[in-house]
Amino acid sequence: MNFEENTVRYAQISAALSRSRFRSRFRLGLKDRQYICDRGWETMRRHAAELVAERLAPAFIPNDGKQTPMRGHPVFIAQHATACCCRGCLEKWHKIPSGRALTAAEQEYIVGMLLFWMQREMTSPLPGSRR
Template structure:
C-alpha cells in the first residue's frame, strides 16, 4: 500500500541574520583557542583584494570539498591554519571539521551536509571574515 505524500513538508530553516551570526561568533570567540585567530598579513590582503563575493564562492567550494561529505578525508586535520582567509575563519568559527560542527553548531556527523547547513557554514565563515576586514581597517 502506498502512502500519500506529506501535505505539510518541512519548511527550511530561515537564513541566519547578521545579528544571529554575530551572537554565534561572539559565543565561539569566548573560547581561548578560537579567540587567537585573526586575519593578518597575506590572508587579510587576500580577503580585501578578492572581495566578499569571491571569498564567498571560495568558502562554498572549500566547504563542499573538505567538510560537506559524510566522512571527509582526514577529518579533524583537513583544514590548514593559514594560506587562505577561509581556512583561518574555519578555525576561528569552529567550522574546521565535523566534530567542531557538531559541538559548536549542532550539525551531526556521519551524513552529508544538506543545502541549508552548507549555506549556514558559508554564512558563518563569511560573516567572520567581514568582521575581521572591517576591524582591521
C-alpha cells in the first residue's frame, strides 16, 4: 500500500489518537512550520524515512521508549502525536508487532502516517492563535 491507499487508515487512527489527552497535545509551532516550509515535503519525507529506519526499524532497540526526543524536529513531534515514537506505541496503536525488524512496507506506512499528520497540522491554526 502507498500513501494514497493508506489515507483512510491514517484518518481513522488520527481520529482515535485525537481522543488521547497525551497524543492530542502535540502541535507544530511556528518554528517547526517554518522548517517544513523552508525545506519542503521531499526533505521531510527523507528525514522521516531516515529517522524511522535508524530509530524504529531494528528488531532490538536498546533505549526503546526513550529514543524519540519530544522536540527539536517536526518529525519527532509527529512521531509522538501519531504514536510512532517507539515499538510499544507502534504495537498498541498501529498493531505493528515489536521484537522483529520492521518491513519496508511498515516503514513506508509509518513515514506516510507522519507526513499525513504534519500536512494536516500545516493547515490548522497555530497553537494559541485565534482564527
